[in-house]
Amino acid sequence: MRCLDSVKAAYDPSVELELVVADNGSTDDTKAVVDRFAGEAGFEVRYVYAEKPGGSHARNRGVEASSAEMLIFTDDDCLLRGDYFSEFARTVDLDQFQYGMGQLLRHNKADDIRVAHKAISNLRLIPAHTRVLATGLIHSANMFCHRRVLDRCGLFDENMGAGTPFPCEDIELASRASRAGFVGALLPSIVVFHDHGRRTGSLEARKTIESYDLGRGAYYAKLLTEDMHEIWAHWAVSFSRSNDLGALSRELLAASQYLALAAEQRAPQKPAKPGVGKKRTGRPHPG
Amino acid sequence: MKLSLIICTRNRASSLTPCLQSIAKAHRRLNVDLVDVELIAVDNASSDATQAVIEAFAQRQSFPVRYVQAPVPGLSRARNIGVKASSGEWLAFTDDDCIVRPHYFLRLQARLDVRRFQYGMASIVRYNELDDPRIAQCQIEKESLIAKGTRILPAGTIQGANMFMHRSVFDQCGLFDEALGAGTPFPCEDIDLACRASRSGFTGALLPDPIVYHDHGRRTGSAEAQQTLESYDAGRGAYYAKLLINGTPEIWDLWRRSFEYFKDKKQFSRELIAAGEYLAQASLSPGPNRAN
Numbered sequence: 001m002r003c004l005d006s007v008k009a010a011y012d013p014s015v016e017l018e019l020v021v022a023d024n025g026s027t028d029d030t031k032a033v034v035d036r037f038a039g040e041a042g043f044e045v046r047y048v049y050a051e052k053p054g055g056s057h058a059r060n061r062g063v064e065a066s067s068a069e070m071l072i073f074t075d076d077d078c079l080l081r082g083d084y085f086s087e088f089a090r091t092v093d094l095d096q097f098q099y100g101m102g103q104l105l106r107h108n109k110a111d112d113i114r115v116a117h118k119a120i121s122n123l124r125l126i127p128a129h130t131r132v133l134a135t136g137l138i139h140s141a142n143m144f145c146h147r148r149v150l151d152r153c154g155l156f157d158e159n160m161g162a163g164t165p166f167p168c169e170d171i172e173l174a175s176r177a178s179r180a181g182f183v184g185a186l187l188p189s190i191v192v193f194h195d196h197g198r199r200t201g202s203l204e205a206r207k208t209i210e211s212y213d214l215g216r217g218a219y220y221a222k223l224l225t226e227d228m229h230e231i232w233a234h235w236a237v238s239f240s241r242s243n244d245l246g247a248l249s250r251e252l253l254a255a256s257q258y259l260a261l262a263a264e265q266r267a268p269q270k271p272a273k274p275g276v277g278k279k280r281t282g283r284p285h286p287g
Numbered sequence: 288m289k290l291s292l293i294i295c296t297r298n299r300a301s302s303l304t305p306c307l308q309s310i311a312k313a314h315r316r317l318n319v320d321l322v323d324v325e326l327i328a329v330d331n332a333s334s335d336a337t338q339a340v341i342e343a344f345a346q347r348q349s350f351p352v353r354y355v356q357a358p359v360p361g362l363s364r365a366r367n368i369g370v371k372a373s374s375g376e377w378l379a380f381t382d383d384d385c386i387v388r389p390h391y392f393l394r395l396q397a398r399l400d401v402r403r404f405q406y407g408m409a410s411i412v413r414y415n416e417l418d419d420p421r422i423a424q425c426q427i428e429k430e431s432l433i434a435k436g437t438r439i440l441p442a443g444t445i446q447g448a449n450m451f452m453h454r455s456v457f458d459q460c461g462l463f464d465e466a467l468g469a470g471t472p473f474p475c476e477d478i479d480l481a482c483r484a485s486r487s488g489f490t491g492a493l494l495p496d497p498i499v500y501h502d503h504g505r506r507t508g509s510a511e512a513q514q515t516l517e518s519y520d521a522g523r524g525a526y527y528a529k530l531l532i533n534g535t536p537e538i539w540d541l542w543r544r545s546f547e548y549f550k551d552k553k554q555f556s557r558e559l560i561a562a563g564e565y566l567a568q569a570s571l572s573p574g575p576n577r578a579n
Binding site for chain 1: 528531532536539540542543546547551552553555556557558559560562563564565566567569570
């Protein structure tokens, strides 16, 4: 509920706002909460129910239900800063950039700063056609994207993201955007506070950080399947710097899992059905 | 020359005899003036009649046959116990499902030359035509050497079913890595040791004989054959991962080429999984054999 309240508090009537809430199979009173909120919001609120578990799947259904040209994404444990939409309207510049993210700061100082945190001091552009975007560059907890980016590049990869082992659906989409020729931007003035609850030093924080290695591995693997063979050199350099065996181990495991998954989806191991007839061409049989 | 043949066995009492008999037969062929042979039979925690079979065999032989126990399961552990129990200057290895040709000791005696090479393997041929030829089979047409200092030996270059090492290799490079080998997920303890030998400056040899027949029983098309082949991918992954963390960044390049080459991404995926699993273990403990 606080997330929704922050959206309402940040609402700027000069911005035409539509809020899409994608409910990923909730079994509690989420719908009732959203309906109540919609009644008092002052702007358009759409509720979409996505039964199949998976953050990317839900987000994609949200995209399909949305109608605006500019799409902003955040998470249900996030709070928009009061000036979010007015700052967004002021700084967005489609001629200069078409996707990106803003600052993602801890709501609670006790939370681990290595978890889903991004401080941006100055506006920075990500050049078009950047082949490999470093993981961590773009977070879906405060991400924006013009609709034409999604039209050209596709939606979030539903094999990645919350509910899968690979939290990298955001950087992966951004990577596709960049390779398609779109420019990205890191904007300091659009701020979201993240109340993720992963306390510094906690087991949850450590697990979350380890999951980033899994995301990185899957992201690299997907790039490899798209013939980005320079990933090996990129990987070599980053390992030689970190020398972190645990991280590399997780990256390799996730990469191999993702490769196996991708191979399976390309050529599913279904048994052939007996007696399948020949394809009709529509031409009459001779004789 | 003093040669120790080390065989490790676990719960194969009923089929161990052909292996042992082939060794006895090969021994009858050799010239005892030229070579002294001892057989070290390592019993890797068998619960069947293995001990009785070996001891009965030992009693009938005219050459030393030592029965040694390796109480903790694991091929590398067993082999290492065998190495430590042996006294030969050359150590030969084969498996308990192998049958050595009658010329085995004669050819070893004729070919082994520590001045030219200090480790290597000779041909392995499947014993049964129905067995999968992709499993532990390696026919070497003519002798070739592996230059000392070669940084990466391709997986499969040296196979434990017909392998030999001069004792100086163990003295300098250590024993078989007990985190690898049958009984672990990573069947690459042989190539791992050979690669360490190479990087320490030893020269390797691939010899056409002596020939060992491998009666591994993995019939072509069987589930066991498929499992064994998949385990080779795992061995390869762990072997390359271990090299990677021991100062061999060229492995990234090797993976790049393998990935482009492998049409079957599932096979490559198995290799990477094993690499990841091996590294996960390594990240928890440095491990005994991180030499070179």
